[in-house]
Amino acid sequence: MKLISAYIQPDRLNDVKKALYERQIYKMSVTNVLGCGQQKGYHESYRGAEIEVNLLKKIRLDIGVNDDFVDTTIEAIIKGARSGNIGDGKIFVTNLEKVVRIRTGETGNDAIG
Secondary structure (H helix, E strand, C coil): EEEEEEEEEEEHHHHHHHHHHHHCCCCCCEEEEEEECCCCEEEEEEECEEEECCCCEEEEEEEEHHHHCCCHHHHHHHHHCCCCCCCCEEEEECCCCEECCCCCCEEEHHCCC
16 A cells, blocks of 8 residues: 655646546545745735745645555656656655555555445
8 A cells, every 4th residue: 555645736637636536546645735845935925025935836645555556646647746846746655554444444455435
């Protein structure tokens, strides 16, 4: 079992969800986050003062999958999120030691579904 965490551009969320749904991946958590990377932010003027904005709005997707779905999930995220520009995002894959479905008490692969 793996936890796939992806940081993507907010405007790419619908494309990523569509690509995931096409591959029968429906369960995910979506969070609004702030972060910076290679983009390093931007400068803007507010009431005549220059402001450096280095934390940009991003979307974080967390998807718990069984090992058979790891590559499929990653491919779907890349398909939906890639624009070819700096700031498209990152995908992190970590091991899940244990998963428990609260409603039924199922554990492991059965709990992910």
